[in-house]
Amino acid sequence: xxxxQSAVRSRAEAVKVSRTFDWMILFTLFFVVLGGYHIHxxxxxxxxxxxxxWKDRRLWVTVAPIVSITFPAAVQACLWYRYRLPxxxxxxxxxxxxxxxxxxxxxxxxxxxxxxxxCFPSNLIPGAIVLDGILLxxxxxxxxxxxxxxxxxxxxxxxxxxxxxPLHVPVEYNGMMMTLAxxxxxxYVRTGTPEYIRMVEKGTLRTFGKDVAPVSAFFSGFVSIIxxxxxxxxxxxxxxxAFVSSENI
Amino acid sequence: xxxxxxxxxxxxxxxxxxxxxxxFAGAALYIVFYGWVRWYEGVYGWSAGLDSFAPEFETYWMxxxxxxxxxxxxxxxxxxxYIWKSRDRKVMSITPREELRRHFTHWVWLVMYxxxxxxxxxxxTEQDGTWHQTIVRDTDFTPSHIIEFYLSYPIYIITGVSAFxxxxxxxxxxxxxxxxxxxxxxxxxxxxxxxxxxxxxGHTFWFMEELxxxxxxxxxxxxxxxxxxxxxxxxxxxxxISKLLKKDLA
Numbered sequence: 096x097x098x099x100q101s102a103v104r105s106r107a108e109a110v111k112v113s114r115t116f117d118w119m120i121l122f123t124l125f126f127v128v129l130g131g132y133h134i135h136x137x138x139x140x141x142x143x144x145x146x147x148x149w150k151d152r153r154l155w156v157t158v159a160p161i162v163s164i165t166f167p168a169a170v171q172a173c174l175w176y177r178y179r180l181p182x183x184x185x186x187x188x189x190x191x192x193x194x195x196x197x198x199x200x201x202x203x204x205x206x207x208x209x210x211x212x213x214c215f216p217s218n219l220i221p222g223a224i225v226l227d228g229i230l231l232x233x234x235x236x237x238x239x240x241x242x243x244x245x246x247x248x249x250x251x252x253x254x255x256x257x258x259x260x261p262l263h264v265p266v267e268y269n270g271m272m273m274t275l276a277x278x279x280x281x282x283y284v285r286t287g288t289p290e291y292i293r294m295v296e297k298g299t300l301r302t303f304g305k306d307v308a309p310v311s312a313f314f315s316g317f318v319s320i321i322x323x324x325x326x327x328x329x330x331x332x333x334x335x336x337a338f339v340s341s342e343n344i
Numbered sequence: 345x346x347x348x349x350x351x352x353x354x355x356x357x358x359x360x361x362x363x364x365x366x367x368f369a370g371a372a373l374y375i376v377f378y379g380w381v382r383w384y385e386g387v388y389g390w391s392a393g394l395d396s397f398a399p400e401f402e403t404y405w406m407x408x409x410x411x412x413x414x415x416x417x418x419x420x421x422x423x424x425x426y427i428w429k430s431r432d433r434k435v436m437s438i439t440p441r442e443e444l445r446r447h448f449t450h451w452v453w454l455v456m457y458x459x460x461x462x463x464x465x466x467x468x469t470e471q472d473g474t475w476h477q478t479i480v481r482d483t484d485f486t487p488s489h490i491i492e493f494y495l496s497y498p499i500y501i502i503t504g505v506s507a508f509x510x511x512x513x514x515x516x517x518x519x520x521x522x523x524x525x526x527x528x529x530x531x532x533x534x535x536x537x538x539x540x541x542x543x544x545x546g547h548t549f550w551f552m553e554e555l556x557x558x559x560x561x562x563x564x565x566x567x568x569x570x571x572x573x574x575x576x577x578x579x580x581x582x583x584x585i586s587k588l589l590k591k592d593l594a
Contacts, residue, residue, distance in 0.1 A: 102440035102588040109592035112444065115362060116585055119451045120578055126458035127529070130465030131571030134536075137470050138565045141556040145473065158557075166572070173575040194466035202471040206386060207478045214474075287554045288477040333528070333572035336580045338521030 129190030132166040136191060142294070144195070144217050145203070147262050148280030150255070151295035156311040159217055160248045161318045163191075167223060168323045171230055171239070172330030181231035188223040192216060212262075213279045221254035222247040240323040247323075248316025252308050361441075362448040367455060374459045374499075378467070381491055384408075389475070389487045396483035409490045416498040423506055431513035438516065444588050446514050447581065453507035454577070460500035461533065465568060468492040476554035484544040497537045504530040517584040525576020532570015539563035 103109040136144070139162040143155040171183030195216035203214040226243040233239060262276040273281075280293070296307075392400040432438070438446070468491055475488035508530050511518045518526075546560040 100440050101592055102444040103592050106592055109589045112361065113585075113589055113593065115448075116451065116581075119455055120581070123451070123454045123458040124574060124578055126462040127571050127574040130458075130461035131533075131568045133466040134469050134568035135565050137473060138556055138561040138568075141470070141473060143557075145477070145556070169572055170575070173579070177579060194462070195470070198467060198470040198474075201382070202467075203474045206389065206471065207474045209474070209478075285477045287480050287552075289553060292553055292555050329569070330572065330575070333525060334575040334579055335525060336576055336583065337524045339524050340521050344522060 125186060125190050128166060128170060128187055129194050132187055132191050133194040135165065136163055142288075145214055146280065146285075147213050147215075147259065147276040148274075149293060149295060150217070150259050150262075150276065152252075152263075152308040153296055153298060153311050154294055155217075156252045156308055157315045159219075160222065160251045160312075160315045161322055163188075163219055164222075164226075164244060164247050164319045164322050165326045165329075166191075167226055168240075168326035169330030169333060171227070172236075172327045173334035175230055176331070177334065181227050183230075184223040184226040185220070188219045191219065209283050213283055215258070217251075218254050218258060219251070222250045225250060236327055240320055240327065244320035244323040245316040248314075248319045249312050251315065252312050359445065361445050363452070367452045370452065370456050371459055374456065374463065378463050378496075381495065385487060385491060393487035394479060396485065405487055405490055406485065409485060409494055412490075412495050412498075416495075416502065420498075420502045420505075423502060424509060427506060427509045427513060435514060435519060436516050440588055443516060444585075447585055447588070450507065450511050450515060451581070453503070453510050454574075457500065457503045457507050460496075460503040461571060464492070464496035464500040465533070465536075465571070468496040469564075473554065473556050477556075481547065481552055481554075484548065489540075493537065493540045497533075497540075501530075501534045501537065504533065515584075517580065523577070523580055525573040526580070527573075528570050529573030529577055532567050532573060535567040535570075536564055539567060 103112060140158045143149045143151075143158055149155060167184035167187045170187050174180040174183040174186070199211060199214050199216060203209045204211050225246045226239065229243040229246070230236075230239040233242075259276075262279070263274050265272060266275055266278060268278055268281075280290075388404040392398070392404040395401060396405075468488070472488040472492045475486065479486070508526055511523075511526065542563050543560060550560070551558075
């Protein structure tokens, strides 16, 4: 190979080639990250995300942000620190939401016939925008972890409140007090997931009533800060370009 | 003059840098095939997939399993064998333009890998959740598993290993050793398939109900993280392509 030879015929072709690669890279990154993020999220927080009667004021608010800040932190560590692209978290969340919505519609509804207003996914977009915004404005991993991580936890419940509120309205049914979401769960029976498995509204703090969700969100934000740090460094490792000798394998 | 004419002729006869037809045909193949699979699930999941002791289960689901396994082994052997057998033994001597063309072909493989990973890790895995949370399992080989574990996972493994082999046998960039993150992004998701052993063992040993966040499933999670190795692949590729285009983009 001669060093003087060029791979392209003209500058125009070089620009075109570069743009084409950009699209192919973005497509691949989007869908591979979607796959990894989705399998991670569905198996660490999925049950709270699948069903409205799992979307409670305690465990959903605590678990979902903690397990979902992982991939955004890792992808930011690559896209921002290598390319100064400030959309790592939003790309991850858009991918996850696309995967979830396609599934909830075509499979939860299309195959097992649960109505979509019983199995729609949680909204993670507000936290993702704030996480990317803080990184863009500060350029600091530490500040993004501390402020962004805390915001990620705190914004989750308010970000979902307009969607879930109508289903948290109390109803009386056969002399029992429950929410509309509970009622959905009783009517759309999941034979493989009996009621004793449902983990909602546990713990003594719920007796404080209105404080449950904010306290859970605050705790979730605290853990999200730590998880952000951890996954930022995971992201740096995954983004490395090292080669190893085949003798070491 | 003569030399210019020859050069123009050569350009006209030259294969395109990116074979878009191959890329769109490949993508269509996955999408149409999985569309058909989803149709099959819809029709035979409920009508023949609820009782593994029923004769129709054997007809529509176990036979599906046997056929797909045989076809996957044949496809992997032929495809990987072909890529290896037809490898370039003078890979360091290719022209920069040929190298660029091969990078494009490599990216066509990676785009296919992305589609295959989406269907395996996202579409069919969460679909398995709704199936099990609705239908009580009475076998390891449920309709959703026959599609998820034994069809969609082998397909992304076959595609991912093909992409890796293509890069390793045809691109100068990958001759300096084994790219760590490339291996992570292919071998990690591959390990999800052996992890099915743990999953099935646990479900038959401990519980038949479906709690998706059960610790039994964390093996899938751990190996799913390995998809992030694609960021390392992107970075290696960006460096290599930038090197090829740097002079012309300056």
